[in-house]
Amino acid sequence: MAADVLGGSGAAGRGARGVPALAGLVLRSRTAPSVRGPAVRRRGTGTPRPRGPRGPRRLLEQARRAWDRPLTAYYLILGSALLITVLGLVMVYSASMIKALELSLPGSYFFRKQFLAAAIGAGLMIAAARMPAKLHRALAYPILAGTVFLLVLVQVPGIGKSVNGNQNWIYLGGPFQLQPSEFAKLALLLWGADLLARKQDKRLLTEWKHMLVPLVPVAFLLLGLIMLGGDMGTTIILTAILFGLLWLAGAPTRLFAGVLGIAGTLAALFIKISPHRMGRLNCIGATDPGPQDQCWQAVHGIYALASGGWFGSGLGASVEKWGQLPEPHTDFIFAITGEELGLAGTLSVVALFAALGYAGIRVAGRTEDPFVRYAAGGVTTWIVAQAVINIGAVLGLLPIAGVPLPLFSYGGSALLPTMFAVGLLVAFARDDPAARAALAMRQPRVSWKSMRRRVKKRPSGER
Helix, strand or coil: CHHHHHHHHHHHHHHHHHHHHHHHHHHHHHHCCCCCCCCCCCCCCCCCCCCCCCCHHHHHHHHHHHHCCCCHHHHHHHHHHHHHHHHHHHHHHHHHHHHHHHCCCCCCHHHHHHHHHHHHHHHHHHHHHHCCHHHHHHHHHHHHHHHHHHHHHHCCCCCEEEECCEEEEEEEECCEEECHHHHHHHHHHHHHHHHHHHHHHCCCCCCHHHHHCCHHHHHHHHHHHHHHCCCHHHHHHHHHHHHHHHHHCCCCHHHHHHHHHHHHHHHHHHHHCCHHHHHHHHCCCCCCCCHHHCCHHHHHHHHHHHHHCCCCCCCCCCCCCCCCCCCCCCCCHHHHHHHHHHHHHHHHHHHHHHHHHHHHHHHHHHCCCHHHHHHHHHHHHHHHHHHHHHHHHHCCCCCCCCCCCCCCCCCHHHHHHHHHHHHHHHHHHHCCHHHHHHHHHHCCCECCCCCCCECCCCCCCCC
16 A cells, blocks of 8 residues: 555656656647658748749750750751752752753753652662661772772763763763762762771771771772863862861871872862863952853852842742853752842751751761761761852852752752762761660550550650
8 A cells, every 4th residue: 555655656756747848848849840741831931942044044055955965966967958958959940940941841841850869869868867887888899889980981982971071971861861970979988988997996097008098099099080071070079078088087187288288289280271170260259251251150140149139039030040140050059049039048058058067077976986987977078068169159259160059959960879978877867876765765665465555655855
């Protein structure tokens, strides 16, 4: 009994002493935040949440993200090439209609031939885009051998055909003829890229003789066969491709300067011995046709561009194509574009070529495969250099070289290898690991198991 009283009084005493502690615990539990989750912030109180950039900064950030996506180069190459080709078809029809009527041909004669070449070129582009890099490398030697054979065949009397003083064509029958020198660009590009890639794999490019031989001798062979026909413009493009390959291979400055000096000396010699080429050189920046109308074409190209204004005289409303401007649908189609579509049209064409060039450089710079780097860089050098030479001649900044505007001017022999080269760029852009993963995630996936349930597409982040 005493024990119970003592025990009860002891418990009561401990309880009495513990009341303050229990009260403090209850008060702390009311004021302390709950441990089950974060505190609920009342609306209008507390620190405001950080927000992203607004206005121009936000637009620039979105543009940068879109520009850095894996498929940007793929879309730029495909979209710009197709737009240039389609716009070129429209301008070929507009610029060649009067020329066709002068020759007692239907007004759509040149357009139909160009459309047929574009259809065949589209098939070549799709085939090249689907080919693996190994198959492209396997085609390098057959294309080179076939091109050399055709270039020799051009000089055979009765087979080769002369057009505008140049012996560069092979008659195929009917209205069709072939210019093998245009395929020499593709041949040198593929063969040179494969040669340099194999030598890099064997670590031979550190020696100058392996970098130059046999690349430079074979290039000079092609240049010599083309110059036998008098085609100075194509030799300039081939020389640009050769320099592009050497630059990508890491040629030292003295070696690069030596090859450039030899090529420049030969070019000056060929220009000096030809009064026709000297006359074209003297027409740079001309504003008057001169004696015997020597600069007639260059001056009327400037007239066409000047009369176009900001937005042009309208599609089909050119005046210079009515017999004033020679070659309005081939070498000087850019001048007709400026006259009918104005400065806006010409700048659009220049922007498309700039986008195509940027995408090609991006593909060449981000790959680990040496063949892809050399081939992509060579294709980009080819298209950009030819576009600069053509547009520069129309603007009066460069001598008239007689080269067409890639993918734009009339000429099936020029369009077919160029579209195949664009297919190469598309294939290389697709083979990038990040682009390949993005394309694979965009495709629907179906699982054919026991229930044959359709698997949902995973968001890719690419648009």
